Amino acid sequence: MKKRIVIIDYGLGNLRSVLRGLERAGAAATVTSDPEVIAAADGIVLPGVGAFREGMGMLSHLEQTVLAAADDTPLLGICLGMQMLMERSEEHGVHRGLGLVPGDVRRFIPVAGEKVPHMGWNTIRIERQDPLFEGLGAEEYVYFVHSYYAATAPEYTLASTTYIHPFASAVRCGLAYGVQFHPEKSGAVGLRILENFIEQVC
Amino acid sequence: MVLTKRIIPCLDLKDGRVVKGTHFVGLRDAGDPVELARRYNEQGADEVVFLDIAASKERRGTIIDVIQRAADELFLPLTVGGGIRTIDDMQQILRAGADKVSINSSAVKDPDLISRGSERFGTQCIVVAVDVRRNYRMEPGRTPITLADGRECWYEVVTHGGSRSTGLDAVAWAREVEERGAGEILLTSMETDGTKEGFDIPITAAVSGAVGIPVVASGGVGTLEHFYLGFTKGKADACLAASVFHYGEFTVRQVKEYLAGRGIPVRL
Numbered sequence: 001m002k003k004r005i006v007i008i009d010y011g012l013g014n015l016r017s018v019l020r021g022l023e024r025a026g027a028a029a030t031v032t033s034d035p036e037v038i039a040a041a042d043g044i045v046l047p048g049v050g051a052f053r054e055g056m057g058m059l060s061h062l063e064q065t066v067l068a069a070a071d072d073t074p075l076l077g078i079c080l081g082m083q084m085l086m087e088r089s090e091e092h093g094v095h096r097g098l099g100l101v102p103g104d105v106r107r108f109i110p111v112a113g114e115k116v117p118h119m120g121w122n123t124i125r126i127e128r129q130d131p132l133f134e135g136l137g138a139e140e141y142v143y144f145v146h147s148y149y150a151a152t153a154p155e156y157t158l159a160s161t162t163y164i165h166p167f168a169s170a171v172r173c174g175l176a177y178g179v180q181f182h183p184e185k186s187g188a189v190g191l192r193i194l195e196n197f198i199e200q201v202c
Numbered sequence: 203m204v205l206t207k208r209i210i211p212c213l214d215l216k217d218g219r220v221v222k223g224t225h226f227v228g229l230r231d232a233g234d235p236v237e238l239a240r241r242y243n244e245q246g247a248d249e250v251v252f253l254d255i256a257a258s259k260e261r262r263g264t265i266i267d268v269i270q271r272a273a274d275e276l277f278l279p280l281t282v283g284g285g286i287r288t289i290d291d292m293q294q295i296l297r298a299g300a301d302k303v304s305i306n307s308s309a310v311k312d313p314d315l316i317s318r319g320s321e322r323f324g325t326q327c328i329v330v331a332v333d334v335r336r337n338y339r340m341e342p343g344r345t346p347i348t349l350a351d352g353r354e355c356w357y358e359v360v361t362h363g364g365s366r367s368t369g370l371d372a373v374a375w376a377r378e379v380e381e382r383g384a385g386e387i388l389l390t391s392m393e394t395d396g397t398k399e400g401f402d403i404p405i406t407a408a409v410s411g412a413v414g415i416p417v418v419a420s421g422g423v424g425t426l427e428h429f430y431l432g433f434t435k436g437k438a439d440a441c442l443a444a445s446v447f448h449y450g451e452f453t454v455r456q457v458k459e460y461l462a463g464r465g466i467p468v469r470l
Contacts, residue, residue, distance in 0.1 A: 016299040020274050049301075050324035080324070115416045115439055117326050117385050121248055121469040122205045141206070141469045143248075143279055145301070145326040145385075163205055185279045185301065187243070 002028040003202045006041040008066065008081075009033045010048075010058040018047045018078065021184035025195035035065040043202035044073055048080030052091040052105060052148070055080050063098065070100055074175045074201045079146060082171065082178030086150050100176035103152030103168075114164050117147045124159040124169045124181065131200035132158065132170070132177060132193060140189045142181035144169075149180065177201065206469045207433050207461065208248035208440035209454050210418065211447045213238055215284070216256045218264040220448065233448075236271045242447065245454035248469060249279040251304070251388075251442060257285020266298045273299025281329055283388075287312075292319055296327065304388055306331040307361040310368050310375075313382060320383025329418075330379040331388040334372040334405055335360045345373035347404045357391075357405045364392040372405060373412050380413045387413065388442065390420040398424025398446075406436035418442050426452065426460040433466050 005027040007018055015031050022029035022045065029045075032038060044066065048055050059066070066075070077085045086097045089105035097105070108116045123139045149167040159170035161180070171178045177197070183190035213220045213235050220235050239250045250272070254265045265282065272280055282295050283304030292303045303323075309316050309330050319328045334357040340346060344356035357372035376387055389409050391402030401419045410417040419438035423429060423446055432441040446452050458468040 014273075014296050014299055014301055016270070016297070017273050017277065017301075020299075021277055024277075049327060051321070054321075110414050115414055117415070118205060119326065119386065119416050120205050120208050120440070144205075145279075147325060182279075182301075184277055187277050190277055 002026065003042040003198050004040070005029045005043045005045060005198060005202065006038050007031045007045045007047055008038065008059070008062060010055070010062060014049065015047055017184040018045060021191060021194050022198065025191055025198055027198045033062060035062065038062070038065050038069050041069070041073060043198065044069060044075040046075060046077040046081035046084065048078065048084065049145075050080055052080065052083060052089040052097075053093070053095045055084055056095060056097065059084065067098065067100075070176055072175070074197070075100070075177065076197050077176070077178035078184070079180060079182055082180055083148060083150060085171070085176055085178045086152070089148065091148055101150075101152060101156055101171050101173040101178060103150050103156065103171070105148050106151050107148050108164050111164055117145055118163040119145045122161050122163060124161050126159050127154070128158050130158050130172060132172070132196050134196045134200050135192055136189065142169075142183070142186040142189055144181045146180060150178070204467050206248070206467045207438075208418075209246075209429070209457055209468070210249045210251055210440050210442040211238075211242045211247050211454060212251040212253055212420070212442050212444045214253050214255050214444060215265065215268065216254075217261065218268055221255070235268050236275065238448070239272050239276055242454055243276050243278050246458055246470065247278065247454045248440070249281060250276070251281045251283065253304070254282070254284030262291075262294065266294060269295060269298040269300050283329070283331055287315075289315075289318055289322055292323060292327070296323060302327050302329050302386070304329040304331045306333065309379065310359060310361055310370065313378065316379055316382040316384050320385070325383050325385040328384050329386045329388055330384040331390065332372060332376060332379070332409070333360050333364060333390045333392060334358065334402075335364060335367075335392040344371050345408065347408050349404055360392060373408055376409045376413050380415050384415060386416045386418060388418045388420055391422065394422025395420070397422050400424065400428040401432045401436055401438070401441070403431060403436045406432065406438055410437040410439070416440065426457060429457050430461060430464050430466065433461070
């Protein structure tokens with residue numbers, strides 16, 4: 001039977017590519033903001049682009065639903081969705097996150113010749129073996145677009161990427177996973193990561 | 203490894219079909235956009251840009267359909283431009299599956315659109331396309347740029363395919379769009395666009411050096427070396443091209459292999 005994966009719809013971002021990517025990877029995927037559907041899912045995807053404070057604000061009515069479901073359901077945060085898993089962010093003041101992964105969200109401090117946002121294809125280096133990376137090489141290209149990054153301890157860092165300095169490009173704490181890049185925009189490698197989330201993790 | 207330099211094929215669309223003109227006139231039909239985008243994806247394109255050159259509210263549905271089809275099949279970044287005037291236009295295009303919207307004349311007319319768009323959808327979603335032309339009448343307050351032949355000029359922002367002057371200094375405007383929250387600048391020089399003589403290096407380097415956001419060089423690429431010069435002398439973060447790819451002069455992969463051979467980091 002196909003895994004039931006829900007994409008949390010809180011009014012932000014391009015959900016279509018995430019939806020099609022999950023379907024392509026073999027899931028029965030739905031975009032929803034219905035707490036009952038979220039509670040019954042085999043896996044949760046928290047997508048997102050945009051600003052942290054606005055994201056948390058728009059998610060606030062679903063926050064308790066997501067936190068309750070995350071107790072026993074694997075969750076994958078993508079980009080802003082990953083940043084919202086952290087404890088707090090420094091984007092436009094200090095704001096509280098979901099706190100599912102210990103750590104903070106910080107802005108890249110530009111250095112000469114390096115642009116912010118970090119935009120384009122860069123490699124992830126796998127730091128800890130995990131079912132999420134089944135079948136991938138030690139270094140793979142994925143697509144990034146972000147101005148902030150998650151600062152977390154090595155024990156929560158699944159993969160790292162270097163831009164200006166090394167940062168955590170994939171994190172995990174228990175069943176909560178986050179990727180800073182966009183698997184739904186990262187071609188075959190990204191689709192494999194989504195497939196692994198569905199088949200290996202959920 | 204490092205962040206790689208991007209190669210971006212641009213597809214000019216009219217009524218949902220790909221066209222490419224020289225200096226924006228004399229259009230020729232070059233096929234189905236999703237087919238072409240798929241071919242570029244297979245060749246290793248880092249992103250694809252769809253530019254709706256005949257956009258209007260009545261025909262918005264055509265581009266929405268193209269974006270949806272492309273997003274359903276291709277898992278790579280899509281930027282869409284042309285006729286985007288409001289936050290609602292941006293919302294429709296992003297919802298359809300685009301990752302970034304590119305605004306041009308509407309940003310000049312209403313610079314606050316950049317700020318509102320970036321607050322609503324995030325800085326990374328908002329690309330400001332800046333079309334420029336040389337102006338040899340130096341005036342106080344203009345950013346002087348020295349050309350390869352030693353002449354000095356400033357670059358003026360133009361709109362509507364180069365037919366309207368705005369009086370804006372290109373370098374100052376680039377700084378302003380960054381301050382207002384643009385995540386990227388797509389810079390096209392009307393001096394070189396369609397010439398196949400190479401990117402306009404002096405203004406590309408000046409704009410890239412003036413802002414802290416990525417700059418995409420556009421207009422004039424004709425040889426493999428032009429891409430190399432765009433990244434090295436032009437200091438571009440990405441290079442965009444249309445006709446050299448549409449008419450099969452080079453594949454995206456050939457360009458990337460050439461660049462890799464000359465030490466430019468690319469994703470192969």
